[in-house]
Amino acid sequence: MARARTPTAASPRTQPSTDRKPAKAKPAGSAGRPAGPDPEFDAPRGNGGEYQQQAGGERPRLTTNQGVVIADNQNSLRQGPRGPALLEDFILREKIMHFDHERIPERIVHARGSAAHGYFELTRSLAEYTRAKLFTEVGERTPVFTRFSTVAGSKGSIDTPRDVRGFAVKFYTKEGNYDLVGNNVPVFFIQDAIKFPDLVHAFKPEPDRGFPQATNAHDTLWDFISLTPESMHMIMWAMSDRTIPRSLRMMEGFGVHSFRFLDHEGHSTFVKFHWRPKLGVQSTVWDEAMKLQAADNDYHRRDLFESIQAGDFPEWEFAVQLFTEEEAEAFPFDHLDPTKIVPESLVPLQVVGRMVLDRWPDNFFAETEQVAFCPANLVPGIDFSNDPLLQGRLFSYLDTQLIRLGGPNFHQIPVNQPKCPFANQQRDGHMQTQVPRGRVNYEPSSLQEDSPRADAATGFHSHASVDDGAKGRIRPESFADHFSQARMFFRSLEAPEQAHLASALVFELSKVETPKVRERLVGQLRNVDGSLAERVADGLGMDMLPPGVPAAMPAQDMPPAPEVRIIGRMKDTLEGRRIGILIDEGSDAATLKALRKAAESAGATVKVVAPKLGGATLSDGRKQAADGQLAGTPSQVFDAVAVLLSEAAGRKLAKESAAVDFVANAWTHLKAIASDDGALPLLKAGHVGRDAGIVDAADARAFIAAAKTRQWAREPKLRSLA
Numbered sequence: 001m002a003r004a005r006t007p008t009a010a011s012p013r014t015q016p017s018t019d020r021k022p023a024k025a026k027p028a029g030s031a032g033r034p035a036g037p038d039p040e041f042d043a044p045r046g047n048g049g050e051y052q053q054q055a056g057g058e059r060p061r062l063t064t065n066q067g068v069v070i071a072d073n074q075n076s077l078r079q080g081p082r083g084p085a086l087l088e089d090f091i092l093r094e095k096i097m098h099f100d101h102e103r104i105p106e107r108i109v110h111a112r113g114s115a116a117h118g119y120f121e122l123t124r125s126l127a128e129y130t131r132a133k134l135f136t137e138v139g140e141r142t143p144v145f146t147r148f149s150t151v152a153g154s155k156g157s158i159d160t161p162r163d164v165r166g167f168a169v170k171f172y173t174k175e176g177n178y179d180l181v182g183n184n185v186p187v188f189f190i191q192d193a194i195k196f197p198d199l200v201h202a203f204k205p206e207p208d209r210g211f212p213q214a215t216n217a218h219d220t221l222w223d224f225i226s227l228t229p230e231s232m233h234m235i236m237w238a239m240s241d242r243t244i245p246r247s248l249r250m251m252e253g254f255g256v257h258s259f260r261f262l263d264h265e266g267h268s269t270f271v272k273f274h275w276r277p278k279l280g281v282q283s284t285v286w287d288e289a290m291k292l293q294a295a296d297n298d299y300h301r302r303d304l305f306e307s308i309q310a311g312d313f314p315e316w317e318f319a320v321q322l323f324t325e326e327e328a329e330a331f332p333f334d335h336l337d338p339t340k341i342v343p344e345s346l347v348p349l350q351v352v353g354r355m356v357l358d359r360w361p362d363n364f365f366a367e368t369e370q371v372a373f374c375p376a377n378l379v380p381g382i383d384f385s386n387d388p389l390l391q392g393r394l395f396s397y398l399d400t401q402l403i404r405l406g407g408p409n410f411h412q413i414p415v416n417q418p419k420c421p422f423a424n425q426q427r428d429g430h431m432q433t434q435v436p437r438g439r440v441n442y443e444p445s446s447l448q449e450d451s452p453r454a455d456a457a458t459g460f461h462s463h464a465s466v467d468d469g470a471k472g473r474i475r476p477e478s479f480a481d482h483f484s485q486a487r488m489f490f491r492s493l494e495a496p497e498q499a500h501l502a503s504a505l506v507f508e509l510s511k512v513e514t515p516k517v518r519e520r521l522v523g524q525l526r527n528v529d530g531s532l533a534e535r536v537a538d539g540l541g542m543d544m545l546p547p548g549v550p551a552a553m554p555a556q557d558m559p560p561a562p563e564v565r566i567i568g569r570m571k572d573t574l575e576g577r578r579i580g581i582l583i584d585e586g587s588d589a590a591t592l593k594a595l596r597k598a599a600e601s602a603g604a605t606v607k608v609v610a611p612k613l614g615g616a617t618l619s620d621g622r623k624q625a626a627d628g629q630l631a632g633t634p635s636q637v638f639d640a641v642a643v644l645l646s647e648a649a650g651r652k653l654a655k656e657s658a659a660v661d662f663v664a665n666a667w668t669h670l671k672a673i674a675s676d677d678g679a680l681p682l683l684k685a686g687h688v689g690r691d692a693g694i695v696d697a698a699d700a701r702a703f704i705a706a707a708k709t710r711q712w713a714r715e716p717k718l719r720s721l722a
């Protein structure tokens, strides 16, 4: 039987400790230390930054949380080499205790997120409408922290489900933190916050079985939706390609609710907020989104990270829609109803600023996980509207953060702290990290001249709105039209987008086991658009169209709203996009060089893929390393692909399923493919057809042109969409 070694001179236990003195460390209580606080000694030294600087670049010593230097981080304290561990081992106990508590409750919704630091820059003053400095000081750069998220899945779930994306921005303004906590679609499922827990219970995994995860495609969600006609407009957006974005950098953001701007006199103007991506709006196709789940669970997070690290900083235009109370009265819908958009034909967008994300967080937990957004975080010059969903949100965020972040002092966590001065008489509580000085912790007071006071001139004022009416649990009549804008959305789409939406509904409902739920939902769709209901019924194989569900108010025809389309809004550029070039032994070196040069000068990132990570020897005898191995780098992670193969390699790869999938998926995901003669057997094996997106690899210019767009004309050849 193997016996444990007793410690020897070489064992970790007796290895010389690394207890070199930090270069600048001062012994506590040293003779020369002045009375009172010593900034260097008293400054908190965290797990890294400050301490490492203190150590003058030398390795810091490993210590316990009490600062005691640890001599051995490999072995716990034992009674003899094979004896029991000892309870007195405070180093072991502290380390395990801390580890046991590493996880905090995840967000009940929007648990999976990715975030970045950056800035907001105002390009046009809104001083006419608001006193908020953020929106009046042109050229001023306000730091921001922006977190994107999926809604339904848990923290460790996938990046590419069909789901709405959160788009939350924290502006660290000179007048306090302002949070614009939006989504990538401009409407919501419900009109009243009291329905939110039901909605979330319905889309989360079913309570008895604990699945399905990160998807809406199951009975409980569609049961709830089919009984909630106000959700139909949101369902149109949710089933459109908007909810399968290509990249977080290529999606729009919306504040959803109407807010108020208030000028210096307190005059109010309603405002809706929009983010528009510099790279244009682009989505994946559904089959691609599903295959991305297998290819890379972190597809969006990695994309955001890599673009920032490469200096291709994601950027959005910031735009507002402004309208008065009187203009709002004339809208054919109630703008306080969060299931409605204000069409741009009624109120055009005005671009007034831009946001650039240029720094990845230093630490995922400290920043992305601990950031706390709250729609109630406003600055003077901005105010809420009476949207009942917004009003409910104002309670929820602070409340949920109390439990998620463990107490009332989460505003002291660095990512949540304002970057302007802040001072008040709130004291104590869990995890208090500040050390207030003096006797005065109340107001009014006269004992301490410098204690903080309210200031009417620069302080926050609410809009003096006059609202009357009988108290009651009332849904206004102006909220009764659930279908006109749903119809407007569907009818504004291009034909391929309509087909995708119908197919998405068929996909989702085909996962619903209960026939009456499927039927009731199709019955609701009849209120939106008869042809859509028929396509979905047909796609589900229903023998007859289910009866319509009576509508409180039948849909009115509205003018089309072209702004809801995605087709045509993808930018004619390769910037921010990725090209994959598949090579193998003997691939033509000159063509590879020419394609890479053309793609890179057009702004794309180029990755070489090969059957082996070591790469392949090219036609000129040079070895070309691969960025990705074929089986682990499928074509769905690229926007367009090129296949450069010798005749021998083409014949070999035509029998290699990963290579066949590489070209077959690029074809069915409507991507451009450049190929040379050697690649033809592989293209044949992948059933790649001929169209404008299939180009000769020797013609780099044609490839770049084709790669800038999706080959929509190809789709009818590939899929019988509902």
Ligand code: HDE
Residues within 6 Å of the ligand: 107, 108, 109, 110, 113, 147, 148, 149, 165, 166, 167, 168, 181, 182, 183, 188, 192, 193, 194, 196, 254, 255, 256, 257, 338, 371, 372, 373, 389, 390, 392, 393, 396, 397, 398, 400, 401
């Ligand atoms: Fe949220 N929402 N929400 N929501 N929401 C949360 O707050 C809530 C709604 C949105 O990256 C939670 O800190 C209610 C609309 C985003 O950290 C919670 C209602 C919009 C994020 C909460 C809504 C949003 C959240 C969960 C209906 C778009 C993630 C964790 C009344 C305008 C922010 C947390 C981040 C997060 C409540 C509806 C956007 C539970 C009660 C509408 C982007 O407080």
